[in-house]
Amino acid sequence: MDKLYWLDQIKLQDRAKVGDKAFYLSRIMQRGYPVVPGFVVGAEVLQEFLETLNSSESLVADLPHSSLHLDVANWRQLQQVAGRLRQEIITATVPSPWVGKILTAAREWESNYLILRPTVMVSNSTQAVGNISGLLESVFCLCNEEAIALGLKRAWSQLFRARSLLYWQRLGTNLQQVNLAVLVQPIRNAIASGLFNANTSGWEIAATWGLEVAIANGEVLPDVYYIQPETGKLIEQQLGSKILAYRVDNTAAKDDLQSLPQSELALDNTCLVAYLLEETQQKQYALPENFLQQVIVLGNQLVNELGKKFYIKWTISQESVTPKLYLTQVSAPQSAIPHLQIIKGLGAARGRVTATAYVITANSSSKPEQLPQEVILVARTIKPDWLPLLQKIVGIITEQGGLTSHAAILARELGIPAVVSATDVTALIQSGDRLLVDGDRGEVSRMKEHIASEGIPQKWSARENSQLNHSHSSLPSLSPNSNSWQPIAPLSDLTRPQTVIATQLLLNLSQTSLIEQLQDLPVDGVGLLRSELMTLTILDGKHPNSWLADGRQAELLERWTEQIMQFARGFAPRPVLYRSLDWRSHELPSFPNVVQPSPKSVLGERGIFSYLVNPAVFELELAALAAVQKAGYSNIQLLLPFVRSVEEFSLCRQKVEQAGLTQVPQFQLWIMAEVPSVLFLLPEYVKAGVAGISIGTNDLTQLLLGVDREQEQLARRFNELHPAVMGAIAQLIQMSKDAGIPCAICGQAPALYPEIIDRLVQWGITAISVEPEAVERTYQAIARAEQRLILEAARRQIKGG
Template sequence: MTLLLLEPLQQYPPEDLSPTLVALQATQKILPPPHPVWLICPQVWDQLCSGVIPLWQAACDRWQEMPPNASDLKALALQMTHQLPPLDLGELETVFAACHHFWQQQGGESHLVLTSYLWQETQDLPWSIGSGTVLRYPSLPLCHQAIEKTFAALVRAKNLYLYWQQGWDFCQIKVAILLYPLSSIVASGWWIGTDPTFRAIAGGVALPHQGIPLPPRGIDLTPVQEQQLQQACRGASSHLWVWHRSQTQVWWGQCLPEPQGRTLPLKPLERTLIAEGIAAAPGQAIAPALVVTEPCAPAAVAGRILVTKTIPPHWLPLVNAAVGVICEQGGLTSHGAILARELGRPAVVGVANATQRISSGMTLFLDGQRGAIYQLPSEPLPVVATPSPQTASPPAVKRLPLQIMVNVSQVNALRLLPSLPCDGIGLLRSELMLFAFLDQRHPCHWLEQGEAEQLRDRWVQHLWEFMRAIAPRPLFYRTLDLRPADYRQLLGGHRFEPETDWGLRGVSRYPHCPELFHLELSALAIAHRLETCPLRIVLPFVRSVSEVVYCQKALAEHGLTASAGVQLWVMAEVPAILFLLADLAQLGIAGITIGTNDLTQLLLGIERETALPELNEDHPAVRRAIAQLIREAKAHHLGCSLCGEAPAHYPHWLPWLIDLGIDSISVSPEVVTQVLAQL
């Protein structure tokens, strides 16, 4: 067992630190933060990795003859992860007690920030290789778990590939973790001393470890505070800095090794239209292209426009790292389009032969609003990403004829909720949410390896984030609808997923894998106890009454019943539901959620990843099915919601749905204000 060693950053010998940590050490002497800052010493990683170095060396010997594929990297990552010894609490208990004392003194919310720094000799490695974590209301066990997770992330398959690809000597890499507490702060932001316009302001805690910074909004720095920061980082101004601001003070929180410029070119761009497709996610980006046909390390995609044939959900880290997305296949309801919208990445899908027409390194201007892709001159240009502008909230109205909710799956999307006049989360896509914390492993693989509790804890943490962000408004949580094609690509997936993609969809899987279903319900029950958020559990892909009866019994075992304030709903997306609604109403379900994406593809016999513009939700057959579902739901006194983008795309849908008497609709966060404007 390895002992955790922590020291105050200011007391650590500069000669044993990375260049960025030395710069941070110097600036915090000039502009000291109001909280203590600790460093988990590099010696901890030296001890942890000693047992995995032989595995790495043996793998590199094999790769000299044949480069690794995804399976090789995943197998090595799993082997190395299991070889990492557990961490003893060591000095963490004392440090956490000091953090707790700071939170008590400051009052307000408590956060704990952890960021990993990697370097080799005197060269910093990109911060995108490491990880940054902000724990809200942390406990000592949660902090300990987060540190172990941060170290384990260094031997993930994506990072192993990057070490090998870039020629970095894994055996010589140094790692330190910066740790410090925060209480309630007014804002956090990014800064490059040579470019004072490079600032991203956001309420609460916002750190640049997930993609491109947000545009300035809300609160800003005063001229005096800007001057303080400029003077403090003199001599290291080209680094990417993180600042925090309280009501009375501003200070440097972190220093990162690689700045990202955002200055737009002064003269008009010379551009050539090279391709067009479906505008799937708004916003614009200027960056080099990276054509990807096989999964690669997210760090290789960072600052690039991702160009690929299709985007399966397990490519979430790639979409998150990219500044924009171009996809040959897919439509507005494809997984790539959904992820891009939630992560705020401009995207164009359905671009024929994109991977042949675009080559890596080509400088592109991607317009996700118009669905256009332009080639720019070859001279160097700064990487620029502009997410869709945040539309101002419309004036408050006395009463709306229906409720407007949002569809989400990624915690990143929660940044929009405080400014959105929505009535709740109308659909939390759990199977997409899981990709954020599965570490590229099938959930049944976690169970097989005896790591059910670790998986449940991650599940609870994510659920709590969503519940806390939306409470006291309701959250509609759709239980797992594992699509075999998506989950087959994960570690262990080929053993747990059937060859056919339409067999074990939705609730039909639960009796075949009760351990996973009960683990999910356990996570829901814990999160529901932690946060008083009205919970609506929605069963996906229901095809028979017996499936719902099975789920009701399982829910009751975990206390997820009406008496506990939990409602049970079902997805109305399989055409069979048209003939089962009366029977389901007798079982006591509270309502139905009409899923337009799956209902459309099943009624019309199309694939959601294939763009066929003439076959869409506005097809007469789909509209008649929706009308029948709403009328029958009202007849049986069931709640009725509709999830999908159709109300935003077709102006005639809103008045039509209102006339039918629907209770609510749920759309992507970026179109909420558009729908409200139509109302």
């Protein structure tokens, strides 16, 4: 026995070794459903065991290479052969290393009892096998070597029962086609157990007290609940006839059970005990109301996984502290079971979508001319200049890049489910494959054609989230006449009650196409307008330098101005913090006439240094901002990226003044706090005219920790939660408070790691800016954090009084 197959690690290629029951259960478990943990003793182990029995006198000497040439019409012969086969198996010895390996694994659960569930796959079968639960029954045993060895043999021997041999022969299936494995799971006493049967006509839930054995043996008439599938509402419930129940108890003796109807399984296992229910308990429904609702919710979720027709077994485990609901078995028509190949990556943008793959092979680095609509784009990496193409697609998968890569950022803003860092995905997937992209779990699943038709592209839309669809006029906003952030009227027009928050909630945006959808969100403005992504939609695939060289400066200025003005108009009077261009030129190879840095350069000519080297494009940006101001919009502020020194900032400020932007009293000039030198120079920046800072956690993290954000293996381990990064953020917030300027945060950290919002609020962050998809959960996280601070302050005041 080479290995055990753990449910949470079983792969598609393991299916024949673990059997269908364990395989389907593993698929569901790996998708996050509550499944009792377990591992599988593979089908190859039974073959090895039978080979140890082979001798000239053994009936199993011909197995599994024959079907024993039985005349199944001759019942006497069938019974004799089956009895002798089973006797040979039961009296044989299971190698002690096998039993030791199973016992060691089982002890991880700290359970005294195990259940061994036969799980079968029939290979090369042209005929449906059907339900074989009556042929192969679960075996209960104690968690010790002797009991495990006997339990294994009892599970295996069921393949050679008379009725089993009869079934396989009449089905036309040779025994060598039957792969029998054993699923081993811990078993704990249950409050209640039962079945959930879903079909097109309705849902039925059956429940009884204790373990599921009473229903399987037909010894009780369970309680039945009839559920309306469309609404999940209880239509009718019928109290069953439940006289006895089962539990596990290794202290019980058989003599204690003589007055009760016992199954063969109970008589053979002293750990499984049947007991009479109290009369009051017999008259009660076994499934508590709160767990009834949990079963209904679970069934509703499984409809999305398995279709409208399936069958599950569930149990409410009697845990030491809190009872929990678990799945113990999942059955469905094979057409409904997701026969998937799951490829793991990083979930970069939330949501799930099913569609056809369009693969750009790994050896292709050029931008595709066009993409089909409503496809899932699979590529080695996605460069910023691909943005116009992404408007047509419904999902993104990349081999490279981390959670702060351009592909991830673009996907989150556009509301496209995305998985990044999926190793070798361009080789594993072909164009035309039907895929399920799960951005929540970071999984890509290749699906059968008939399963995939249910997928609906999940584009993010504020208007589909009624809890967020309300006027912004009642929200906190940045006072246009002050450098301070002030809350105004309370939240009175929400569709459901919300808590007033004092911390500003802002949006990270770049696409004008989203303004109409997002302008009514409960946000205080745009905290990060990414100009480099915004302009890609107007540059027609050319670098701004090309426009200037061709004498088309006026045309480009008009386009640029109109783009910025749409944001100013859409969110007025709320502020829009426009971040000037922050391209890394090596990311844009399709733009001609641009001096390329070393291909190994991580940073390139980042930020305002490039403005000083090539001022023409920056001056064009400033002219566009001045034109927006002249059109009457005073809510546009300027955010300078990647500032390395006070001298650089001062030179840029001179250009800002020359453009006339500072003549508007409401105008503010901010800087990104992402280069670690800001930690030492912030007071000097404030003296030089910085009105506020916005912490860019993506670059601050990679520069503090020496981690390229595109190197996913490093980025997984060294992220924004590192104490050095959190310490730097805390220091920047405190320094801003000391200097009397606002401090926002616009990197991905609050959205990727919402647990840090508590600390940000406690430290005194002024504003948090996130992608649209993270608005609701960030709003709620801010509200909770502020409430905790208020409560703590009140408690301190009471104690002090």
